[in-house]
Amino acid sequence: MPFDERAKVWMNGTLVPWQDAKIHVASHVVHYGSAVFEGMRCYDTPKGSACFRLDAHMRRLFDSARIYRMDPPCSLETMRAAVLETIRANELKACYIRPILYRGYQTLGINPLACPVEAAILTWEWGSYLGDGALDQGVDVRVSSWSRTAPNTFPALAKTAANYANSALIKMEAVVDGYAEGLALDSFGYVSEGSGQNVFLVRDAVLYTPPLSASILPGITRDAVMTIARDLGYRVREQMIPREMLYVADEVFLVGTAVEVTPVRSVDRIPVGSGARGPVTAAIQRTFFDIITGQVPDRHGWLTYVYGDPHREAVAAPHVARVP
Ligand code: PMP
Numbered sequence: 001m002p003f004d005e006r007a008k009v010w011m012n013g014t015l016v017p018w019q020d021a022k023i024h025v026a027s028h029v030v031h032y033g034s035a036v037f038e039g040m041r042c043y044d045t046p047k048g049s050a051c052f053r054l055d056a057h058m059r060r061l062f063d064s065a066r067i068y069r070m071d072p073p074c075s076l077e078t079m080r081a082a083v084l085e086t087i088r089a090n091e092l093k094a095c096y097i098r099p100i101l102y103r104g105y106q107t108l109g110i111n112p113l114a115c116p117v118e119a120a121i122l123t124w125e126w127g128s129y130l131g132d133g134a135l136d137q138g139v140d141v142r143v144s145s146w147s148r149t150a151p152n153t154f155p156a157l158a159k160t161a162a163n164y165a166n167s168a169l170i171k172m173e174a175v176v177d178g179y180a181e182g183l184a185l186d187s188f189g190y191v192s193e194g195s196g197q198n199v200f201l202v203r204d205a206v207l208y209t210p211p212l213s214a215s216i217l218p219g220i221t222r223d224a225v226m227t228i229a230r231d232l233g234y235r236v237r238e239q240m241i242p243r244e245m246l247y248v249a250d251e252v253f254l255v256g257t258a259v260e261v262t263p264v265r266s267v268d269r270i271p272v273g274s275g276a277r278g279p280v281t282a283a284i285q286r287t288f289f290d291i292i293t294g295q296v297p298d299r300h301g302w303l304t305y306v307y308g309d310p311h312r313e314a315v316a317a318p319h320v321a322r323v324p
Helices: 028-032 054-067 076-089 163-176 220-231 279-292
Strands: 008-011 014-017 035-037 040-045 048-052 095-103 117-124 139-143 181-185 191-194 198-203 206-209 235-238 251-256 260-267 303-305
Touching: 008 076, 014 076, 028 095, 035 054, 040 279, 048 076, 054 076, 054 095, 054 220, 076 095, 076 117, 139 163, 139 251, 163 181, 191 198, 198 220, 206 220, 220 235, 220 251, 220 260, 220 279, 251 279, 260 279
Parallel strands: 139 181, 139 260, 206 235
Antiparallel strands: 008 014, 008 117, 035 095, 040 048, 040 095, 048 303, 095 117, 181 191, 198 206, 198 251, 251 260
């Protein structure tokens, strides 16, 4: 179990002990998946712990809530501050953070509007998502027999719990068949995304990634990787990608908060390029890890320091007693 049960959970404005972070089984979210959430990471850097792209994640959370007509119980600024407060309360250096807005306890009709919107933030330590060696050696993926949600069904731009029923089908099928991940096509048969990550292909040193119209989540790592690739001098094309381009690509890699930048070494048992991490993937991975671990200057303002801004000495790390 990845959880530290001594940790505190932020719920509707207060930090509560892990065991008390409960909701009633009659809550709307339990039955209808009526929640929107985020997943982000905090990294240990030489200048202290830093959240990667906190503002972008908060914006996407509130965009997701808006799409689902949810009125969050607190402002974006409050939720943002609460993320930092929760990491500090748990005295974490590096962690995964899961803010969630969900429909609570009131009625169990399909109409969620009467149910209160509640907010919570969980933190836990989470290492490599696809297992040891994935970042160096790459992973084996299959094209899923499940498609991503069609346009105008479940909004792909919203990170809602309901979408993860589709993701779980993709992931379970892949794992049961001996693959690390499944790559889904959209309802038109073009490459969409993995169960919980976006995808990039490289051919002749040009990067390709599906556009937002290919039923993808607008990944924040995807956005960062496009910026990094352009900074490194590569051309990046957001375009519809036919399935077979996966089989003739020089390189394929997955990106996301959980997987970070993970090479794909085979698709449907066909080796990608030489079957090992390619040079473009390696260059992007290196820059990405240098940024998140604070080894190079944060040119794009992607890091938010949890225990105070290292450039302003006056901001001292607040002292928080360890949870017993
Ligand atoms: N697609 C899906 C379906 C996801 O769940 C995720 C993870 N949030 C991503 C893409 C990658 O998004 P991000 O880089 O913002 O984590």
